[in-house]
Each structure stands twice: as structure tokens, then as C-alpha cells.
Amino acid sequence: MKDSEIYPTELYLSPEKDDLFQKEPWPKPFVFNEDVVNVFDNMISRSVPLYREVLACAAHWARAYYQTETKIIDIGCSTGTFLELIGRFLQQPATLVGIDNSQPMLEKAREKLLPIQQIHQVELICASAENCSFENSSVVIINYTLQFLPLQVRQKLLKSIYQGLVPGGLLFLSEKVKSPLPLFQETITRHYEAFKAYNGYAQTEIERKKEALENVLVPLTETEQLQMLKDSGFQQVDSLIKLHNFLSLVALK
Numbered sequence: 001m002k003d004s005e006i007y008p009t010e011l012y013l014s015p016e017k018d019d020l021f022q023k024e025p026w027p028k029p030f031v032f033n034e035d036v037v038n039v040f041d042n043m044i045s046r047s048v049p050l051y052r053e054v055l056a057c058a059a060h061w062a063r064a065y066y067q068t069e070t071k072i073i074d075i076g077c078s079t080g081t082f083l084e085l086i087g088r089f090l091q092q093p094a095t096l097v098g099i100d101n102s103q104p105m106l107e108k109a110r111e112k113l114l115p116i117q118q119i120h121q122v123e124l125i126c127a128s129a130e131n132c133s134f135e136n137s138s139v140v141i142i143n144y145t146l147q148f149l150p151l152q153v154r155q156k157l158l159k160s161i162y163q164g165l166v167p168g169g170l171l172f173l174s175e176k177v178k179s180p181l182p183l184f185q186e187t188i189t190r191h192y193e194a195f196k197a198y199n200g201y202a203q204t205e206i207e208r209k210k211e212a213l214e215n216v217l218v219p220l221t222e223t224e225q226l227q228m229l230k231d232s233g234f235q236q237v238d239s240l241i242k243l244h245n246f247l248s249l250v251a252l253k
């Protein structure tokens with residue numbers, strides 16, 4: 001598949017509509033349970049700005065830095081949307097690894113990745129990422145997952161990723177972040193919530209989800225995130241995409 005064939009990207013997203021926060025009971029505190037998993041593709045594609053572009057970007061970078069006989073690992077792979085995309089985009093068979101600690105997520109991923117298994121070696125691991133090995137990986141993707149881990153676990157995980165990557169290996173990291181300036185954070189939040197409303201969420205749904213995510217999704221500032229990457233061993237880091245509170249970075253070993 002040529003580069004031009006992936007823009008604008010076509011993601012394999014299940015159609016079930018996210019209406020979880022329209023009526024009781026909604027997941028509070030937010031958890032990746034079966035109800036969330038069943039509507040997850042719709043939820044994330046309506047809730048994360050530039051989601052399609054970020055995954056297409058990750059696919060381009062993964063193809064550019066993939067080294068033969070190594071692994072591409074997606075941490076927090078959810079329903080396998082990125083692995084399905086890169087599986088179509090790579091021009092050679094590879095080992096694609098998905099890690100997620102939600103078994104319902106991996107059941108959806110297994111189904112989504114069946115066609116890809118004709119070409120690639122696919123491994124789905126149900127585990128907490130911080131307990132996994134990243135040895136012999138040339139590309140590690142971690143999109144919108146680190147934000148759910150306790151802070152001290154994030155640092156341990158990033159160090160483990162750095163140690164596991166082969167020389168020249170790439171980390172592609174997307175996260176929700178917060179502005180260090182309260183006035184700007186307020187403006188960004190208002191704009192982000194307008195984005196959600198434009199995507200069909202009612203104000204009640206937006207407020208309920210915000211409350212459910214409190215102390216579950218804990219964003220850092222961009223500066224704190226960059227420092228955590230440096231403290232993990234990554235010295236070559238750059239930012240690629242940022243809109244509202246959502247940031248994508250690349251880091252090279």
C-alpha cells in the first residue's frame with residue numbers, strides 16, 4: 001500500500017454508538033468494562049481530536065522505523081484499530097504485538113485482526129503494560145494510555161520501553177496533557193468540549209464523563225511529559241501534533 005493510499009486514513013471502527021453517559025448506570029469511576037468496550041471505537045473517534053490523523057501518522061512513522069525481525073508493539077491497543085491499520089500499511093510481514101489489561105478489549109481486537117493474521121504474526125497479551133517486556137522491538141506505540149497509569153508506574157514503563165527498544169528504535173506517544181497556565185487550560189477545555197458537542201455529545205454526557213474520568217485520567221503538562229521521556233533515556237524527542245489538550249510525540253533510541 002503506497003503512502004498516498006493511507007491519507008485520509010480509513011480506520012476499522014465498529015459502528016456501535018457511544019450513548020453510555022445518556023442514562024444510568026454509566027461507568028463512574030470510568031473503567032474499560034464490557035459496556036465501554038462495546039462502544040469504544042465510536043467513543044474514542046468522537047472524543048479525541050484528530051484521532052484518525054494521529055493513527056495514520058503513527059502508521060507512517062512505524063513503517064519508517066520498523067526493522068525486520070523485530071516487533072511492533074502497541075501498548076493499550078484497545079480494540080486493535082492501530083494494529084489493523086499498520087497491518088494493512090506495512091509492505092512486509094512483521095510481528096505485531098498488542099498489550100491491554102482489558103480482556104473484553106482484546107476479544108474485540110482478536111476479531112478485528114483476523115484478516116491481518118493472514119499476513120503478519122499477531123500476538124495479543126492481556127497484561128498490565130508495566131509488567132511486560134519490550135525486548136527486540138523497533139517500534140512501540142502508546143496512544144492515550146500512559147495517562148491512565150499512576151505517575152510512578154509511567155516512569156518505570158517508559159524506562160522499560162527504552163531498554164527494550166533496539167538501537168534506532170522509535171517510541172510514538174500520544175497523551176492528553178494540561179496547560180501550565182490556568183487561564184489557557186480553561187480556554188482549551190471550553191474549546192475541547194465544543195468539539196465534543198460538535199461530534200454529537202450532549203452537555204450532560206460531557207459533564208458526566210468528565211466527572212467519571214476525574215482521578216482516572218491524570219494528564220501531565222507537555223514539559224513534564226518531555227522530562228519523563230528524557231529521564232527514561234530518550235534524548236531525541238520531538239512533538240508532531242497538538243490540538244486542544246491532545247499531544248503526539250516521537251522519541252528515538
Ligand SMILES: Nc1ncnc2c1ncn2[C@@H]1O[C@H](C[S@+](CC[C@H]([NH3+])C(=O)[O-])CC(=O)[O-])[C@@H](O)[C@H]1O
Nearest residue numbers: 032076077078100101102127128129143144145148
Ligand atoms: N496498565 C495498563 N496496561 C495495559 N493497558 C492498559 C492499562 N491501563 C489502561 N489500559 C488500556 O489502555 C487503553 C486506553 S485507550 C487507548 C486507545 C488506543 N491506543 C487507540 O489508539 O485506539 C484510550 C482512551 O480510552 O482514552 C484501554 O484499552 C485500556 O484498557
Ligand SMILES: O=C(O)C(=O)Cc1ccccc1
Nearest residue numbers: 043044047048176209210213
Ligand atoms: O478526555 C476526555 O474527556 C475523553 O473523553 C477522552 C477519552 C476517550 C475515550 C475513552 C476515555 C477517555
